[in-house]
Amino acid sequence: MFFKSSKINEFRLWGLMFTLAGMGLMILGTAGIVFWGQAGKIFAAIFMVIGMIGMLLSVGVYFWAGMLSTSAVILTCPECNRQTKILGKTDRCMYCKTKLTLDPNQATHSPTLSEEIAVDDTAK
Known part of the structure; x- marks a missing residue:
């Protein structure tokens, strides 16, 4: 284990990291419009798509952690x-x-x- 915590908590941590990275990329893309005007729209579109992929990855990781949590042994x-x-x-x-x-x-x-x-x- 990487962070010395429970496996379910590590999966949730990775889901949170993908969420924050995706949102950060989307905000960075929006900054392209503010600073570069018309040319920044292409920059914003690219970063919005990459950020959305990061958000979808986080949904997948959270779903996977939830499914693992339902079948985990409780002690x-x-x-x-x-x-x-x-x-x-x-x-x-x-x-x-x-x-x-x-x-x-x-x-x-x-x-x-x-x-x-x-x-x-x-x-x-």
Whole structure:
């Protein structure tokens, strides 16, 4: 993972980046009309189209992140005790950035039988 956050949050971050880049390019294109007058209209049209492609990419990324979020496994983080979503075998908590895994071979700590019984007793 690139930014050390949960995978779903990283996808949402990329969607936000595409949105901001697309809007920035559209504003830059509009500045061409203001500063160059008639010749700036071609400049504005080109940057409006490129900006619109960036905006459509952000819609696609947000849609993809939403579809992944609906099929994500929900579990309780052992550090902050909040419910978080996990994609794949390993991911990070959305809130405290703790590394989480569903694979017992990759886990650094597995609860013992006495810890599991203590957790079950507190849940009652």
